[in-house]
Amino acid sequence: MQYVSTRGRAPALSFSGAVLAGLARDGGLYVPERWPTLSAGEIAALAGLPYSEVAFRVIEPFVGDDIPQDALRRMIDGAYAGFHHPAVTPLVQIGPNHFLLELFHGATIAFKDVAMQLLARLMDHVLAEKGERATIVGATSGDTGSAAIEAFRGRENTDIFILFPHGRVSDVQRRQMTTVADANVHAIALEGTFDDCQAQVKAMFNHLAFRDRVHLSGVNSINWGRIVAQVVYYFVAATALGAPHRKVSFTVPTGNFGDIFAGHVARQMGLPIRTLVIATNVNDILVRTLETGRYETRGVSATMSPSMDIQVSSNFERLLFEATGRDADAVTAMMGSLSQSGAFDVPAGALAEIRAGFAAGRADEAETAAAIGRMLREADYLLDPHTATGVVVAERHLAGTAPMVTLATAHPAKFPDAVSAASGRHPTLPERLGDIFARDERQSVLANDRGRIEDFILGRTRAASLGA
Numbered sequence: 001m002q003y004v005s006t007r008g009r010a011p012a013l014s015f016s017g018a019v020l021a022g023l024a025r026d027g028g029l030y031v032p033e034r035w036p037t038l039s040a041g042e043i044a045a046l047a048g049l050p051y052s053e054v055a056f057r058v059i060e061p062f063v064g065d066d067i068p069q070d071a072l073r074r075m076i077d078g079a080y081a082g083f084h085h086p087a088v089t090p091l092v093q094i095g096p097n098h099f100l101l102e103l104f105h106g107a108t109i110a111f112k113d114v115a116m117q118l119l120a121r122l123m124d125h126v127l128a129e130k131g132e133r134a135t136i137v138g139a140t141s142g143d144t145g146s147a148a149i150e151a152f153r154g155r156e157n158t159d160i161f162i163l164f165p166h167g168r169v170s171d172v173q174r175r176q177m178t179t180v181a182d183a184n185v186h187a188i189a190l191e192g193t194f195d196d197c198q199a200q201v202k203a204m205f206n207h208l209a210f211r212d213r214v215h216l217s218g219v220n221s222i223n224w225g226r227i228v229a230q231v232v233y234y235f236v237a238a239t240a241l242g243a244p245h246r247k248v249s250f251t252v253p254t255g256n257f258g259d260i261f262a263g264h265v266a267r268q269m270g271l272p273i274r275t276l277v278i279a280t281n282v283n284d285i286l287v288r289t290l291e292t293g294r295y296e297t298r299g300v301s302a303t304m305s306p307s308m309d310i311q312v313s314s315n316f317e318r319l320l321f322e323a324t325g326r327d328a329d330a331v332t333a334m335m336g337s338l339s340q341s342g343a344f345d346v347p348a349g350a351l352a353e354i355r356a357g358f359a360a361g362r363a364d365e366a367e368t369a370a371a372i373g374r375m376l377r378e379a380d381y382l383l384d385p386h387t388a389t390g391v392v393v394a395e396r397h398l399a400g401t402a403p404m405v406t407l408a409t410a411h412p413a414k415f416p417d418a419v420s421a422a423s424g425r426h427p428t429l430p431e432r433l434g435d436i437f438a439r440d441e442r443q444s445v446l447a448n449d450r451g452r453i454e455d456f457i458l459g460r461t462r463a464a465s466l467g468a
């Protein structure tokens with residue numbers, strides 16, 4: 001399987017190449033040259049299998065002969081052995097036709113662990129095969145960073161630098177990043193927003209001399225390795241609810257559009273998904289885009305679901321590529337307009353295509369808080385604020401016979417202040433994180449300046465000497 005860039009001007013790469021590259025050299029995102037499909041029989045056979053077996057069957061067609069099958073199996077088994085629930089991503093019913101897919105049973109109690117645990121193993125494998133080291137950079141609004149640090153800490157072949165918006169993540173999220181003592185881990189509090197962090201990461205990728213010198217690689221959902229691992233749980237949930245014999249809908253709390261794009265991939269592979277519902281907080285650029293056809297950035301507002309306080313939603317580029325019939329020139333023009341003027345218009349045909357497969361809705365702060373309180377009273381279930389936005393929006397789309405699965409993307413204890421204010425109940429941190437407030441913190445506060453960030457990385461990465 002080869003991977004092509006959404007901007008059409010970077011060389012096609014193998015699976016390993018796309019995973020190591022992160023962002024394509026033309027600024028685009030890698031997607032497979034075609035979608036592998038599973039037949040209805042193959043999908044039906046997934047029901048009830050262990051999570052890691054489903055993962056192998058879903059991921060293997062994207063890898064092909066690039067990684068030996070036994071090595072891929074070992075990495076998948078290792079990635080999910082450490083989860084704290086036997087089902088890895090269990091389903092919980094919260095209403096007559098409404099289910100939560102709990103994605104927070106990994107080490108850092110957010111959905112990012114599901115993909116990051118595998119991505120770290122894939123990268124380690126590929127780097128070891130090549131005898132290389134890499135410098136990993138990532139931008140986080142709180143959850144990607146902690147999951148990435150946990151997955152890459154202490155690994156010999158990688159140094160990891162995570163940029164998070166100074167003062168805009170929860171205390172638990174920050175401490176998950178700043179209390180890790182391993183020498184290859186660097187937590188950078190950037191003076192800016194998440195969008196600034198993400199823009200700096202992309203700028204470093206587009207600074208080719210720096211990129212090559214430090215063997216830059218990325219762990220955000222711009223990396224195809226993240227998306228492919230997230231496709232798996234759509235199959236797990238849908239087959240548990242009767243797919244392929246009946247359709248299932250999903251509501252996805254959305255920011256960077258990686259998680260819901262994974263749902264789109266599952267559908268392209270043959271999983272009968274009725275609707276993919278995009279749920280946002282008041283940072284609702286995607287909802288406005290579906291309503292008006294114009295993608296237009298505005299100032300970002302701080303909310304009780306900070307991981308979704310995002311304006312530039314990276315993976316939407318992958319959907320635009322799909323919806324324009326893989327027209328790389330059209331995508332390049334839209335992304336050019338976005339970086340120049342902060343906006344672009346989605347062509348009418350592409351917009352119709354997107355609207356056919358996706359719905360979208362926003363939940364404001366009051367609605368989100370009310371949902372947290374109500375779910376505790378009615379279902380004795382404590383939602384985290386991101387999941388709560390999903391529940392609010394999902395409830396508007398429950399009509400019909402297809403079961404609705406809302407992705408529960410984080411554990412409420414990651415956001416204790418917001419959750420206790422909304423519900424009156426203080427969520428308890430799982431025991432494995434119990435000492436997080438007793439550990440020493442280590443972070444570097446940096447200005448929002450690419451030169452300063454690159455100097456910081458050059459002074460600390462072990463990959464630079466190899467690439468110099």
Ligand SMILES: Cc1ncc(COP(=O)(O)O)c(C=O)c1O
Pocket residue numbers: 110111142143144221253254255256257258259260307308386387409410
């Ligand atoms: C808890 C939580 N929910 C939802 C999201 C949004 O996911 P995505 O960026 O894949 O759209 C994020 C951040 O990515 C998150 O950390």
Ligand SMILES: N[C@@H](CCOP(=O)(O)O)C(=O)O
Pocket residue numbers: 139140141142143144145219220221222255256258307308314
């Ligand atoms: N909400 C995310 C933002 C980055 O998303 P990613 O999926 O592209 O890594 C976070 O928690 O950091």
